[in-house]
Amino acid sequence: MKAMRTFGGFRAGEKFFYGEVRGDEVHVLAKPYWSGVETTGEVRKLADVVIDIPVAPSKLIAVGLNYADHVREMGHQMPKEPVIWFKATTSLLPDGGKIEIPFRNHRTDFEAELAIVIGRKIRNVTPTTAARYIFGYTAAQDISDRHIQKADGQWARCKSFDTFTPLGPYVETQIDPNELTIQQFQNGQLRQNSNTSQLIFKPAQLVSFISTNMTLLPGDVILTGTPSGVGPIQSGDKLEVRIQGLTPLFNTVK
Secondary structure, X not given: OOOOOEEEEEEEOOEEEEEEEEOOEEEEEOOOHHHOOOEEEEEEEHHHOEEEOOXXXXXXXXXXXXXHHHHHHXXXXXXXXXXXXXXXXXXXXXXXXXXXXXXXXXXXXXXXXXXEEEOOOXXXXXXXXXXXXXXXXXXXXXXXXXXXXXXXXXXOHHHOOOOOEEEEEEEEOOOOOOOOEEEEEEOOEEEEEEEHHHEOOOHHHHHHHHHOOOOEOOOOEEEOOOOOXXXXXXXXXXXXXXXXXXXXXXXXEO
8 A cells, every 4th residue: 555645735935835745844846736746856844834725626616414413413304416516715724724704693613524635637437436536635624604504595605705614734645535533623622523434425426426517627625524513613713623544624713
């Protein structure tokens, strides 16, 4: 089995670059890693750079109602096929970034999620071949304005405000996504605690299904859904998503 590799987006002063993390070093890449890993020879200390959004997707696709316990929690029927929608790519927020609540009188919830990053252009792939098109995985939040969600009857607007998709800190390869613990902590308190084995539609099934409806490009991101235990956030909260095998994602609420 190949060794895990870790990639991300970084800033040093005014310079943004993609890099591969090796221990306490970041090896600077000549181009986005999902287009092919090519180092420049420049190496920076991880402690000397700022972690930024780890990927630049052409599409940010979310999947709803994909854990049975969350389906029951939200009072919905079990889906017969994946429920998908688009989130604005401008909603992406890096590790350490501050989530902004646009309407203080609205209930706004956290949702811990495993995210897929696509590695190759794909269209109409089968579930058995879909895994080979996945570059890696990362942790995410799908922040949601419940007032707007109920009022609109569709989920794009309520989940697409700026800062509503924390993602990262890194994209990591060689992860088996099918039996990973997934947890959400709020101010140190465990709020969500499940396992990706409880996903109704597994990552390979999601990639296959979505690829039958649209072409997926390298760098595209798919959020795979959240387990039960979603809850409201407020100013000053500290949120942490922990997914087994991945670097934890930390964010605060402004």
